[in-house]
Amino acid sequence: MMELTRKGEYAIRGIVYLASRPMDQVCLLSDIAAAVEVPPTFLAKIFQQFSKIGLVKSYRGTGGGFIIGRDPEKITLLEVVEAVEGPIVPNRCAIREGECPRDASCTIHPVWLNVQKQVRSILKKVTLRDLAANTTSLPT
Amino acid sequence: MMELTRKGEYAIRGIVYLASRPMDQVCLLSDIAAAVEVPPTFLAKIFQQFSKIGLVKSYRGTGGGFIIGRDPEKITLLEVVEAVEGPIVPNRCAIREGECPRDASCTIHPVWLNVQKQVRSILKKVTLRDLAANTTSLPT
DNA sequence: ATCTTAGAAGATATAAAAAGTCTTTTAGGG
DNA sequence: CCCTAAAAGACTTTTTATATCTTCTAAGAT
Ligand code: SF4
Ligand code: SF4
Numbered sequence: 468m469m470e471l472t473r474k475g476e477y478a479i480r481g482i483v484y485l486a487s488r489p490m491d492q493v494c495l496l497s498d499i500a501a502a503v504e505v506p507p508t509f510l511a512k513i514f515q516q517f518s519k520i521g522l523v524k525s526y527r528g529t530g531g532g533f534i535i536g537r538d539p540e541k542i543t544l545l546e547v548v549e550a551v552e553g554p555i556v557p558n559r560c561a562i563r564e565g566e567c568p569r570d571a572s573c574t575i576h577p578v579w580l581n582v583q584k585q586v587r588s589i590l591k592k593v594t595l596r597d598l599a600a601n602t603t604s605l606p607t
Numbered sequence: 608m609m610e611l612t613r614k615g616e617y618a619i620r621g622i623v624y625l626a627s628r629p630m631d632q633v634c635l636l637s638d639i640a641a642a643v644e645v646p647p648t649f650l651a652k653i654f655q656q657f658s659k660i661g662l663v664k665s666y667r668g669t670g671g672g673f674i675i676g677r678d679p680e681k682i683t684l685l686e687v688v689e690a691v692e693g694p695i696v697p698n699r700c701a702i703r704e705g706e707c708p709r710d711a712s713c714t715i716h717p718v719w720l721n722v723q724k725q726v727r728s729i730l731k732k733v734t735l736r737d738l739a740a741n742t743t744s745l746p747t
Numbered sequence: 748a749t750c751t752t753a754g755a756a757g758a759t760a761t762a763a764a765a766a767g768t769c770t771t772t773t774a775g776g777g
Numbered sequence: 778c779c780c781t782a783a784a785a786g787a788c789t790t791t792t793t794a795t796a797t798c799t800t801c802t803a804a805g806a807t
Pocket of ligand 1: 558559560561567568569570571573574575576579616620
């Protein structure tokens with residue numbers, strides 16, 4: 468239960484790798500995919516999503532590729548996960564009040580709200596900077 | 608992300624209802640299904656699973672049906688959820704150490720372990736007695 | 748200008764899981 | 778022996794996940 472999809476896992480691996488690279492160094496998608504062992508075409512789709520919302524910046528053409536969208540310290544794991552997996556909702560009724568007609572009287576409802584809150588809280592406290600291994604100075 | 612399946616939701620609704628009934632009163636599956644608004648055939652499958660592990664007791668034939676397997680205070684929401692949804696694992700690496708070859712050096716790994724721990728902790732603290740609305744004295 | 752490089756966008760394909768149904772069998776009463 | 782109700786397992790349908798492919802667009806190199 469509650470399992471992250473491959474997409475989510477790949478997304479995190481990819482952007483964490485990117486966050487560990489210097490911001491002035493444009494990374495080829497193929498290089499990122501190889502480094503984090505993810506199917507390149509799949510990672511491309513994921514990074515397109517990231518690009519749209521500014522989590523990464525993309526450059527086309529020769530010398531193109533990706534860099535991180537902003538300071539890794541300002542990007543939380545929560546943001547990354549929700550960007551590709553959608554909002555964290557342990558059950559439908561956690562989407563919004565009234566989503567389940569039973570929620571007003573349901574004794575289980577508050578439990579899911581609590582789960583949602585706790586999980587979001589954990590993921591929000593972790594930034595890409597925390598996650599980026601110090602590979603900044605590694606060879607290309 | 609992290610969404611409970613219908614099966615899980617139905618399972619909880621069903622067993623919570625059962626927990627709210629007096630233990631000496633055998634409940635028809637069809638009645639339970641109607642009360643919690645779940646497809647009867649689907650709930651049947653779920654209760655078969657519960658029966659195997661003793662969460663509910665089943666009786667066949669005339670006057671048959673289901674009762675709760677043991678004191679609702681002794682059954683946690685965690686147990687119920689894991690019975691039908693499997694273990695709570697926010698990511699593969701939370702299944703067991705070594706499941707992901709990267710886990711030893713992975714900076715994200717501990718985050719998922721933490722998520723898993725917190726969620727399990729929340730669900731473990733909630734018993735079926737807490738969840739059972741006081742419908743014990745309602746008409747059949 | 749045009750060629751090459753590399754990402755964007757969208758369609759498509761495959762596979763797996765979820766959701767639900769149906770049929771046959773077994774057990775327990777009347 | 779007949780009726781009731783659950784057990785067991787096969788089966789169907791739908792949805793989601795996973796992945797790839799093709800065409801298009803932007804940017805630098807020649
Ligand atoms: S837990 Fe309660 S409120 Fe939430 S979906 Fe289930 S019935 Fe509805
Ligand atoms: S978070 Fe790290 S250890 Fe867990 S599955 Fe992903 S790479 Fe493996």
